[in-house]
Amino acid sequence: MARTVLITGSSSGIGRATAEVFARAGWNVAATSRRGELTFPRMAGKVVTPRLDVTDEQTIGGAVEQVVAQFGAIDVLVNNAGYGLNGPLEGIAPEQLEHQFHTNVFGLAAVTRLVLPVLRERGGTIVNVSSIGGRLAFPFGCAYHATKFAVEGLSESLRFELLPFGIQVKLVEPGGTRTDFLSRSQQWASHPAYEGPLRRFQEMARQLDDRLPGPEGVAKVIYRAATDGSSRLRYPAQPGPYLLLRGLLPDGLWQRLVGVALGMHAGSPRTVADQGR
Ligand SMILES: NC(=O)c1ccc[n+]([C@@H]2O[C@H](COP(=O)([O-])OP(=O)(O)OC[C@H]3O[C@@H](n4cnc5c(N)ncnc54)[C@H](OP(=O)(O)O)[C@@H]3O)[C@@H](O)[C@H]2O)c1
Numbered sequence: 001m002a003r004t005v006l007i008t009g010s011s012s013g014i015g016r017a018t019a020e021v022f023a024r025a026g027w028n029v030a031a032t033s034r035r036g037e038l039t040f041p042r043m044a045g046k047v048v049t050p051r052l053d054v055t056d057e058q059t060i061g062g063a064v065e066q067v068v069a070q071f072g073a074i075d076v077l078v079n080n081a082g083y084g085l086n087g088p089l090e091g092i093a094p095e096q097l098e099h100q101f102h103t104n105v106f107g108l109a110a111v112t113r114l115v116l117p118v119l120r121e122r123g124g125t126i127v128n129v130s131s132i133g134g135r136l137a138f139p140f141g142c143a144y145h146a147t148k149f150a151v152e153g154l155s156e157s158l159r160f161e162l163l164p165f166g167i168q169v170k171l172v173e174p175g176g177t178r179t180d181f182l183s184r185s186q187q188w189a190s191h192p193a194y195e196g197p198l199r200r201f202q203e204m205a206r207q208l209d210d211r212l213p214g215p216e217g218v219a220k221v222i223y224r225a226a227t228d229g230s231s232r233l234r235y236p237a238q239p240g241p242y243l244l245l246r247g248l249l250p251d252g253l254w255q256r257l258v259g260v261a262l263g264m265h266a267g268s269p270r271t272v273a274d275q276g277r
Contacts, residue, residue, distance in 0.1 A: 002045060004028040004071040005226070006064070008054055008111055009081030011038060013179025014129060017219035018078055023047050025223065030067040030074075046071075054081045054107025055099075060114050074118045076226045079108040080129040084181060085143040086205075087189030088198065096189055097143050104147035109154065116167075123166030125226045128155045132175045132239050136246040139262055140194075140201050159233060170225040170232070175239040178212040197264045204262065213238050 005022045009015040010031035016038075019031035023043035031038055036051030048070055050063035067074060085092065085100040112126060119126070133141060134148030152171060159169035179185075182205055190198060221237035236243055246254055259265060 002026055002028050002071075003075040004030065004067065004073055005076040005078060006030040006032060006067055006074050006115065007078040007080055008032055008052060008107075010049070011035065012184075013181060014174065014177060014215040014218050014222070015078070015080040017215040018080065018222045019047065021216075021219040021223045022076075028071045030063065030071075032063050052111075054111055055102045057110055057114070060111050064114050064118065068118055073122060074115055075122075075124045076127065077112065077115045077119065077124070078127045078129065078222060078226070079111055080222075081107060082129065082147070083185040083187065084141070085187045085189065086140050086201075087143075088140060088191045088194040089142040090193065091189040091191030092143055093189070096187065100143045100147055100187075101150075104144075105150045105154070108151060112158070116162075119167050120165045125168045125170060126155075126158070126162075127170045127172055127222055127225050129222070130155070130171045130173050132173050132236065132243050134171070134173060135243060138258060139264060140198060143189075156233065168231065170235060172218065172222050172225050172235045172237050173239065173243075174218045174221075174237045175242065176208060176212045177215050177218055177238060178209060179215050182206075182209045197262060200263050 005027050007015050007019050007030065010019045011033040015033075016031070019029050019040065020043070023029045023040065023045040026044040029045055029047045031040065031047055031049050032052035033049065034051065034053045036049055038049040040047045048067065050066045051059055052063040053059045064074070082104045085096055108128060128151055130151045131148045133145050134152040137145040155169050155171050162169060188202075218237040221235050225235045245257070249257065
């Protein structure tokens with residue numbers, strides 16, 4: 001009997017590529033998205049495309065109901081929906097930060113909570129799409145990194161809670177991947193005090209995007225994490241050299257390396273008396 005996967009954020013990038021990998025392998029696929037009604041080429045598995053906004057519990061509940069009515073069960077949940085808010089913390093408005101957490105963390109938690117009663121019926125796997133940015137941090141990513149570090153902690157705890165139910169929790173940690181992430185989906189905050197370094201950072205991000213690998217490799221890692229039957233938690237996907245370097249280099253050297261790459265040098269600390277002027 002075909003198994004069923006529900007994927008969030010399937011309209012583009014990693015989510016869409018993941019839907020295609022599962023469908024080619026003959027799975028029933030619920031490729032959910034905020035606008036719904038996506039089109040996919042005909043593949044071995046059946047694909048349905050319910051509307052699901054991770055910040056709207058009604059749409060989550062509706063999508064889960066529809067998928068269970070259509071396929072009878074959910075075996076794998078892929079929490080993929082997310083976006084990056086970049087810019088200096090001083091320039092981030094509270095509502096921007098809240099929306100970043102609503103989507104990347106609270107949304108993931110809400111979908112998981114509403115899918116769990118179905119998953120508990122016969123066991124399964126939850127794959128949370130984190131990032132190498134859930135294990136290390138680059139400048140101007142306070143908001144995004146905070147959400148992905150949160151996803152790592154949530155997943156690492158949840159895996160223990162769900163062991164008795166035969167449900168595995170997996171973390172897939174992509175490195176830079178060419179999707180809509182660095183273009184359409186990306187949001188920026190700014191502040192005049194950080195103008196120069198922020199401009200350099202934005203320019204580097206733009207140049208990097210063209211050289212990144214596409215999302216298919218990450219989708220295959222998600223498929224492997226969902227189906228390998230192991231108790232392994234973390235699956236880096238196209239991580240580049242950064243995770244390795246962060247683990248190998250002493251902290252001070254890592255800080256200098258990232259600082260030099262982005263032209264962010266240490267200023268001279270002013271005395272308390274100077275700061276009062
Ligand atoms: N690309 C990278 O370099 C990279 C690296 C590490 C981790 N990641 C992670 O990979 C995941 C997928 O990103 P991507 O690279 O494939 O970027 P993407 O092409 O921009 O896809 C992001 C998806 O998330 C969806 N989404 C955003 N807010 C949503 C909401 N409230 N409810 C439901 N869906 C929502 C978007 O839907 P709409 O079409 O409606 O906007 C889109 O389908 C994200 O969690 C991201 O943090 C990406």
